[in-house]
Amino acid sequence: MIQAFDTIVVGAGMVGAALALGLGQQGFNVALVDRASPREFQPGAAPDIRVSALSAGSERYLASLGAWPGILAMRATPYQRLAVWDEASSPLRRLLPSRLTEVEFDARRLGASHLGHIVENSITQRALWQAAEAEPGVTLITGHSVRDLSQDHRGARVTLDDDRTLEAQLVVGADGAQSRIRELAGIGVTRDQYQQQAMVISVRYRGAVEDITWQGFYPTGPRAFLPLRPAGDAYPGECWGSLVWYDQPERLAQLKAMNNADLIAELHRQFPERLPELTHIDAKASFPIARQHARHYSQERVVLVGDAAHTINPLAGQGVNLGFQDAQCLQQLLVEARAEQQDIAGLALRQAYEQRRRPANQRMMLAMDLFYHLFSNRIPPLHLARNLGLGAARALPFARNQVARYAMGLDEQLPAPIQGILNRLPRLGGL
Template sequence: MTQTFDIIIVGAGMVGAALATGLGQQGLRVALIDRVSPAPFQADATPDIRVSALSAGSERYLTQLGAWPRMLTMRATPYRRLAAWDNTPGPWARLFPHSLTEVEFDAGNLSAPHLGHIVENRITQLALWQSAEALPEVTLLTGHSVQGLSQQPDCANITLDDGTELQGQLIVGADGALSRVRDLAGIGVTRDQYEQQAMVISVRYRGPVEDITWQGFYPTGPRAFLPLHSAGDTFPGESWGSLVWYDHPARLAALKAMTDTELKAEIQRHFPERLPELTHIDAKASFPIARQHARHYYQDRVVLVGDAAHTINPLAGQGVNLGFQDAQCLQGLLKEAQRSGDDLAGEPWLKRYEKHRRPANQRMMLAMDVFYHLFSNAIPPVHLARSLGLGAARALPFARNQVARYAMGLEDQLPAPIQHIVNRLPGLGSL
């Protein structure tokens, strides 16, 4: 027997679960499919190694969905400052003191309580699942994967691995960078692999929870610190944090092969001096970095959101924020289609979704590429250019604050000078 829904969402990660919740709140019948369910929250558990820097714009959306209050009862760490500086050695480093090339964004200068929150991915996902489960319009189908997809003029069908048939007006692929739905719909991608990889390390450090996240830039890539929560009474005077080390694959493989004691010493030697004293390494993992963009965001009755549509260099932690913006945009357009009595997969609506989201995602992808190529080398002229650029950013608080508001999801456009640079980059039309 075929089960019928208005919309079928494949992938119940953060973005898919957010979209399911929003559409369910609008009264649409939604099926949400995933192979696994999030684990229950345990207050004494060590942090998830996967964390995200959620912007103020994402917080607003999660509040509308009813998930943000749930997240705050679990764990979410606000950060009020964000700093970046150049650690490249060379002749220009002596001419530009560190204090002149460090840029710091401060929530106080934006009349905001914070710039965002660092949250474990499993907490965000769990809170969204709880919000979705509370809606009678949302049906969660877990423990299953998609085996087949077919499209007809008036509906689309999904076949699960146990033979279950689902039918809906619209299929949403929210199933990540290796999207099965995207492949079944015949939507291709463009992909550029970066030379570097990223290593994420979950650590405890001595000291209180910090209110700043920072990145020091090296020729081999940035090294970043993200503050998490207090380690509690079990480890008095200590806090949890997440480190990110970008480097060439061979270097990261050597780091992963070290004992925790060796790795801890290596981190303290090679991270910026402001890194607090580490007391423990809990987990580590590395992954390749690639820029990937779907050639189009929809095909007939299939539409893509989040990483299924685009992946971005994680340099500024904007990936999930872009995914939430996709979900919010699509949710709003489907609400309009619903009010008009239109087909939820009507091309005018899906075309509007792509028209809104592709340029916005493209801007952020290219902005991250500017930073990646500008900072990931030691070529003297480039080193000079970025030193001058960081110095100018430090001296021009208005432009700096515009960048911060864009990253926070409070502005739709990059500042004009940066947008001008992005527009001149080659390959704009192919993304």
């Protein structure tokens, strides 16, 4: 039997689930498919190892979908301050005033209650699934992966691993960085694997919930702290937190092989001094990091969103925030196309989507690299200045602050002079 829908969204991660929910609310008949099955939420359990900093823009989007209260009812930690600084042991560092080596943003100075929230990915996903399940326009199909895809001028068909066939005008690939839909549609990628990997460590620490998320840039990569909630009655006076250590894969393998007591000692030796006193390590995992961009965001009746379309260096935590922007943009275009009685997989819509989202995603990819270079001093400042040109060199102190604001999701636009710097940054062609 063939089940017919307006749209099939493959991948019910944070981005796919948000898009399907939004489309369902706009009266579309949507199938939302994921190979994973939902996990129960356990209030007292240790946090999931995968967490994301959600920007104020993402919070507004999730609130507009009605999913934000569900996230808050489970767990989310607001942060009021955000700091980044250079930990490079360069002789220059001691000569520079700290305002040049450290940048701190404070919500109070920006007239806001908070800068963003740290949320476990599974909680954002669960809140979206709950809302999607309550939405009559959305059919959630979990525990099944996509086996095949075919498309022609009449429509697209997706075959699942239980031989079920779904049919729709449009298929959205929201199935992550290794997207099967992207592969089945024959869309290639450009990919640049960073030499570093990211190791995430779930920890408990002594002290109150921190109101700050921070990141120190070392020559081998950044080391970051993200605050989470109190650890509960069983551990009075302790809180959960998430650490991220970027380094060479061999170094991270060495760290992963350590027992927890040795790793805690090493974290205190190697992390910035302001790391709170760690009491326990709950979990650790490392992730390869790559800058990957689909060559096209669509092919006939297939459109890509989120990590299926682009992955970026997670050092400023913008991946899912960009994915949510893709979802919002695509939803708006689909609603407009339907109102004008156009084909929702038509060329005009797909071109408009690509024109709006590709430059924005590309800008953020480039900003990540500039952000990294400006803080880590991997390229000596004079060399960097020479590469960027004299005008850009004069703009560097200004650039540092502006790029950090943009890269961390506080500003939506980069000022034009900084965009000029991005265009001149070496080794970033071919995206």
